[in-house]
Amino acid sequence: MKAIIAEKPSVAREIAQILDANNRKDGYFEGNGYCVTWALGHLVSLGMPEDYGIRGFDKASLPIFPHPFILTPRKTKPANSKNFQPDPSALKQLKIIKNIFSQCTSIIVATDAGREGELIFRYIYDYLKCRKPFERLWISSLTEKAIQEGFKNLKKGSEFDGLYDAAKARSEADWLVGINATQALSIAANNDVYSLGRVQTPTLALICQRFQDNKNFKQKKYWQIQLQHRKDYLNFTSLSNQQWEDKKQAEQILKAIEREGKATVEDVAVNTVKEQSPLLFDLTELQKEANRKLGLSADEVLQTAQSLYEKKFITYPRTGSKYIPEDLWSEIPELVRIHNQTDSFKQAISTLKFGNFNKRIVNDLKVTDHHGLLPTSKIPSALTASEKAIYNMIVYRLLESLSEHCSKEVSHITIKVHHYEFSIKGSKILSKGWRAIKGLLSDEISTNLDNNSKNNSDNNQTQEPQLIELPEFKKDDELKISTAKLQEKLTSPPKLYTEADLLSAMENAGRHIEDKEQQKALANIGIGTPATRASIIETLITRNYITRKSKTLIPTDKGEKVYDLIKDQKIVNVQMTAEWEMALHQIESKELNSNHFLSDIKNYTKEITQELLSLNIPQENIPELKCPKCQQHNLIIKDKIVKCPDEQCQWILFRMICGVQLSINNITSLITTGKTPIIKNMKSKNGKKFEAYLILKDDLATSFIFNNQ
Known part of the structure; x- marks a missing residue:
């Protein structure tokens, strides 16, 4: 009998049907000489500090360097329990897999064909101390044809040793950095728990830095002059290349231009641009x-x-x-x-x-x-x-x-009034090419041209004239000025990250390194991988470090506090994180030994642990508030909850209310007066924003009071 292990029951079912192994059992399918089971994701993971006999935050035990790492079944934290315990469903499925592996002659690995899929199987294989030979099903789709072709061309399991080495090194590196950094910062913060990670913390730093740059940006007014023209029955505009911060000066220049009444064409640049068709999505x-x-x-x-x-x-x-x-x-x-x-x-x-x-x-x-x-x-x-x-x-x-390139004629005309230069930009389509597929023409072209031609110095982002088809121009032509007007503008702050922008920043982290040689080496290396970047963002949200506001990602008070504590420490170093991603690629291709990589990680972990432990973090001024229910015990105020320490009382208040975290002042007012100040920017289930007072009812549950009540 051959055992097949997939990553999910749904995939196992597809494989079982194709192989005619349709006898459904508890936790697997059987038939035609095959036993098809599944892993339920990460059934086995690296043990936590308590698995090494380390409990609580112990400064003397840091840094923790397990040798060897212990593998344990997946753990969960049951309700009404302070400690993590083995997940019963994981234990059950591991027992089924162990029984199947013990009876089979060989194994076919059908977990997802990638780094994490390989790790899921290998950790199970190692945890069960299995020594049976295994082959790899490596497919890019789950169609019947792809699966059948994959089984005809099974690959040796050893071909993916590099992939496993990279996955294992990534897993152990994340453990070393995450566990030690989290414990070190939490100890420095008087046992307030602040979670840090190898990739999540540099990502948080990107968001916080952009948010603070945006918040601290000082907007400035500036003025440009726009001219209206008409030639060959076509109306179009030109915009001054120069910007003026002095309005009076700009008004004087405007009057001089109005008196002149005409402009002279100084330069005509007309280029044919080929816009290549896009590549497939990754x-x-x-x-x-x-x-x-x-x-x-x-x-x-x-x-x-x-x-x-x-x-x-x-x-x-x-x-x-x-x-x-x-x-x-x-x-x-x-x-x-x-x-x-x-x-x-x-x-x-x-x-x-x-x-x-x-x-x-x-x-x-x-x-x-x-x-x-x-x-x-x-x-x-x-x-x-x-x-x-x-x-x-x-x-x-x-x-x-699959389409041809889009071809367009782009015109950039420079005209002059006195010694002031103005620009006219225009475009016309010569061949639609790939843009005909969805009919994306002028709007996309305008966007692309604007992005390429913006002057971003000192954040003065020049607004370009609308792109239109233009008449023909020759040098020294005279253009009448129909009207001239002054445009008041504001310098633009750095944009807050949308999720798309953040993904780009993570993907292209290596491009922003100042050292040109390092930048060249890391040009196409980001932080995280395509498969993990979404989970990194969700982890930051789950840990209440960032939140979604409209289409942007912004740090919470807690996220900013963490960033302010560690922004000058090595753990936020995006460049180093990008270098590690490159090292993991080299391990996968067997160009680098994983032991060398982990040795560097351990040295780095020692440095950041010492840095974080040495931080002088003042304690937050937490008020002493009596439990409103039992009136005997002071409330415990944590990041996510406020609760009574008495297990008999069990009064609890969750701090996150409709997307807004209750401040210490809110909590104090609620407990002492039964009502908070008005809380703004809360969000209802249908996504609408509202504001209200939070009150404690007679049964000590919370409710809202609105201004019109």
Whole structure:
């Protein structure tokens, strides 16, 4: 008998059906010489400090360097318990897997084909002390054809030792940095718990730094002059290249220009620009696009894409590549023909030239573990709104990538009045190319041109004139000035991060390094991976370090407090985190020994532990408030809850109310007077903002009172 282990029951079910192993048992399928079971995600993980006999925050035990690391079944914290305990469902499934492994002759690994999928299996394999030989099912979609092809071409398990070494090194590095840094900062903060991490803390630093830059930005007024012109029956505008901070000076210049009444063409630059078709989506690019266009979070996009993958409608979503290998190119025309049977895509596909598709997406060297995101040959039905939106994005992106470039003529005209220069910008489409797929023309072109031509010095972002088709110009032509007016503008602060912006910053962390040689080496290295960036953002939200406000990500008071404590410490170093990602890639390709990497991590951990322990953190002024229920004990005020320490009393108040964290002043007022000051910017279940007073009712539960009550 051969054992097969998948990552989820749904995937195990698909494999079992294809292999005719349809006898359903408790925790597995059986039949035709196979036993197909599943892992339920991370069933086994690295042990916590208490598994090494270290309990509570103990300065003397830091830094903690387990040797060897202990593997333990997944743990949960049951209700009414202070301690983590083994998850009963994990223990049960591990017992089933152990029994199956003991009876099989060999194992086929069918967990997700990536770093985390490999780690999930290897940790189970090592924890159970299994020594059976194993092979790897490595597939990029869950269609019947892909699974059958995968079983015909099983790979040796040893081919993925580098992948496992990288996954294990990443797991152990995160443990060393996260556990030691968290304990060190918590000890320095008088046992207030502040969680830190190898990737989450530099990510928090990015958000906090941008937020503070935005908050501290001093807006300044400046003025530009806009001119109206008409030539060959076309109206258009020009904008002064110069900006004036002195309004009176700008008004004097405006009067002089009005008196002159005409401008002279000084320079005419007309260029034909070829705008290449976009590449396929990788996960990060899909998340960024869906955040911008649909307002979905990175995690929502990942979960939606994973659902589409498990329903066999798209290929493996956790990919970091935008290309396909040469041997997959022959399947693309048939994939397009299949989607031509769907009304949604017929119009777009009619613009393509069959037999003459653009092959820009084909590049064997740039395909990583998996190729770029593609739809499969299975046409979906009964999708949710978000699934349909994401699926359509992936299909349209494929069609765009197969199209020709978009060709446009871009004009940049410089005119002069006295010695003041003005610019006129225009554009006209010569060949629509890939932009015809969804009809994205002037709006996208305008955006691209504006982004390329903005003057960002000192945050003075010049607003460009609207892009239009222009008449012909020759040097020394005279242009009449129909009207001239002064435009008052404000310098713009750095934009707060949207989720799309943050994903870009994480993905391109290496590009912002000042040292040019290091920047070159790390140009395409980010922090985190496409598969983990969404979970990093969600972790920061779960830990109440950041929150979503409209479309932006901003730090909470707690997040800013943590950042202010550690912003000058090594743990926020984005460059170092990017270098580690490069090292993990080298471990995966067997260019670097994982022991060397972990040795560097341990040295770094010693340094940050010492730095954090030496911080002088003043205690927050927590008031002594009597429990309103028992009137005997002082309340314990924590970051998330306020509660009575008496287990018989059990009175509790959660500090997060409708998206707003109750301040110490709010809590004090509520307990002492029964009513808080008015709390603003709370959000109802339907997403609408409101403000209200929070009160303690007679039964000591909380309720709202509104201004009109």
